[in-house]
Amino acid sequence: xxxxxxxxxxxxxxxxxxxxxxxxxxxxxxxxxxxxxxxxxxxxxxxxxxxxxxxxxxxxxxxxxxxxxxxxxxxxxxxxxxxxxxxxxxxxxxxxxxxxxxxxxxxxxxxxxxxxxxxxxxxxxxxxxxxxxxxxxxxxxxxxxxxxxxxxxxxxxxxxxxxxxxxxxxxxxxxxxxxxxxxxxxxxxxxxxxxxxxxxxxxxxxxxxxxxxxxxxx
Amino acid sequence: xxxxxxxxxxxxxxxxxxxxxxxxxxxxxxxxxxxxxxxxxxxxxxxxxxxxxxxxxxxxxxxxxxxxxxxxxxxxxxxxxxx
Numbered sequence: 240x241x242x243x244x245x246x247x248x249x250x251x252x253x254x255x256x257x258x259x260x261x262x263x264x265x266x267x268x269x270x271x272x273x274x275x276x277x278x279x280x281x282x283x284x285x286x287x288x289x290x291x292x293x294x295x296x297x298x299x300x301x302x303x304x305x306x307x308x309x310x311x312x313x314x315x316x317x318x319x320x321x322x323x324x325x326x327x328x329x330x331x332x333x334x335x336x337x338x339x340x341x342x343x344x345x346x347x348x349x350x351x352x353x354x355x356x357x358x359x360x361x362x363x364x365x366x367x368x369x370x371x372x373x374x375x376x377x378x379x380x381x382x383x384x385x386x387x388x389x390x391x392x393x394x395x396x397x398x399x400x401x402x403x404x405x406x407x408x409x410x411x412x413x414x415x416x417x418x419x420x421x422x423x424x425x426x427x428x429x430x431x432x433x434x435x436x437x438x439x440x441x442x443x444x445x446x447x448x449x450x451x452x453x454x455x456x457x
Numbered sequence: 458x459x460x461x462x463x464x465x466x467x468x469x470x471x472x473x474x475x476x477x478x479x480x481x482x483x484x485x486x487x488x489x490x491x492x493x494x495x496x497x498x499x500x501x502x503x504x505x506x507x508x509x510x511x512x513x514x515x516x517x518x519x520x521x522x523x524x525x526x527x528x529x530x531x532x533x534x535x536x537x538x539x540x
């Protein structure tokens with residue numbers, strides 16, 4: 240399948256995005272198109288990582304930028320333009336998830352997760368290969384994709400926004416309607432579950448050690 | 458500090474590069490606990506993998522209808538800018 244070039248591999252500064260947005264707000268379509276070109280790749284990847292499906296992800300891209308046109312006047316520069324657009328995209332991706340489940344709301348903000356119930360690491364071993372070598376192997380790319388897809392969506396969305404897209408805890412909480420403490424717990428759960436899954440596939444069994452929750456160091 | 462306590466503070470250890478300097482307890486625990494060292498290393502690598510992972514580029518064939526839809530909506534919102 241042909242793909243668009245990755246136009247946002249080197250992204251301009253937030254200040255430059257804002258300057259271009261100001262031109263768009265005054266009716267300059269070329270400026271708006273420039274923003275679309277800069278951000279469409281990130282929006283598509285965000286949607287694909289949450290939804291795991293091409294058609295749904297394309298729909299989210301289109302809905303996001305159409306919504307951006309409608310709400311251009313309301314942008315108050317309280318966050319970076321890219322963060323604003325990623326928030327819009329996340330909301331559309333969540334709506335898509337709800338629709339697929341036949342829900343009018345999705346329980347992203349309930350219940351409050353507790354640190355006490357975070358699962359403990361079980362299979363503990365050093366990985367046999369560096370991340371750089373792992374990324375060169377197609378089958379391991381599939382492992383990464385399936386591990387993320389299998390993650391509970393409440394945790395997957397937080398992991399995508401925080402660790403992949405680089406939103407702050409505050410921005411992630413605002414986007415998802417969660418408390419910051421809940422974002423932190425869900426992020427920890429996501430990280431631990433992904434670690435467990437990947438380590439079972441990538442861990443060097445000769446380095447395996449047993450977890451021991453009782454011991455105290457030093 | 459126990460492994461359990463470190464587990465609950467794991468985000469700080471992962472996200473804040475100065476955490477081990479600020480919180481001596483974290484550093485002391487990690488220095489003497491091989492399982493926790495490995496878990497922290499595994500998680501750091503997990504995050505690096507996903508940050509550097511597959512780009513999932515947007516399909517080219519979607520681009521034309523997407524841009525046409527944007528142009529149509531733009532012209533409706535800014536009729537004077539119609540081209």
